[in-house]
Amino acid sequence: DTEVTQTPKHLVMGMTNKKSLKCEQHMGHRAMYWYKQKAKKPPELMFVYSYEKLSINESVPSRFSPECPNSSLLNLHLHALQPEDSALYLCASSQPREAGTEAFFGQGTRLTVV
Amino acid sequence: AQKITQTQPGMFVQEKEAVTLDCTYDTSDQSYGLFWYKQPSSGEMIFLIYQGSYDEQNATEGRYSLNFQKARKSANLVISASQLGDSAMYFCAMREVLTGGFKTIFGAGTRLFVKA
Numbered sequence: 001d002t003e004v005t006q007t008p009k010h011l012v013m014g015m016t017n018k019k020s021l022k023c024e025q026h027m028g029h030r031a032m033y034w035y036k037q038k039a040k041k042p043p044e045l046m047f048v049y050s051y052e053k054l055s056i057n058e059s060v061p062s063r064f065s066p067e068c069p070n071s072s073l074l075n076l077h078l079h080a081l082q083p084e085d086s087a088l089y090l091c092a093s094s095q096p097r098e099a100g101t102e103a104f105f106g107q108g109t110r111l112t113v114v
Numbered sequence: 115a116q117k118i119t120q121t122q123p124g125m126f127v128q129e130k131e132a133v134t135l136d137c138t139y140d141t142s143d144q145s146y147g148l149f150w151y152k153q154p155s156s157g158e159m160i161f162l163i164y165q166g167s168y169d170e171q172n173a174t175e176g177r178y179s180l181n182f183q184k185a186r187k188s189a190n191l192v193i194s195a196s197q198l199g200d201s202a203m204y205f206c207a208m209r210e211v212l213t214g215g216f217k218t219i220f221g222a223g224t225r226l227f228v229k230a
Contacts (some may be wrong), residue, residue: 042220055215072180103218
């Protein structure tokens, strides 16, 4: 099983809403990632969890709050987002200590903030 | 810091022909890995092929091969016998070591259009 599963696939939310994005993998990977991708741009790293602990935060605004409940699950809690936060949010996983191993990505959640 | 450069915003290829997507990189690391990902309009990033800096042979995976020229710091993707389903965005990438873990850094991408 080389799948990373993200839910929901599409999300429309208002600027006052609270919502969560979910990501799940069963490959035994101990590093999980959130990326943000704007249209026609490459993905940009937001957060890295290594062994269920937040290890990298790329100066992401606090309206994005990640959570890693266990080694298979990764959440991204959203609150008071802005329209410019509309993007494709990609989750990925990999082995944490090997630079030469690929990261597996999910299909992403297309988020629209209205 | 590492950097990936893809200079072809868009490429056209006739179905069943081969196409080369260019990628150059910059790194001060002695050991590194290079990746290519395919992103269809559905959004998923699909891993295609990997080349390690110490690998003596160019990587191949089915119709995909990586033309690795270490001295020139280039890692071009060659797709043979193009198919309509190959139409997608293609990203060249490297894993960068940060305090606390790794991150994948991507080039700007090349949009490939396969014509029937």
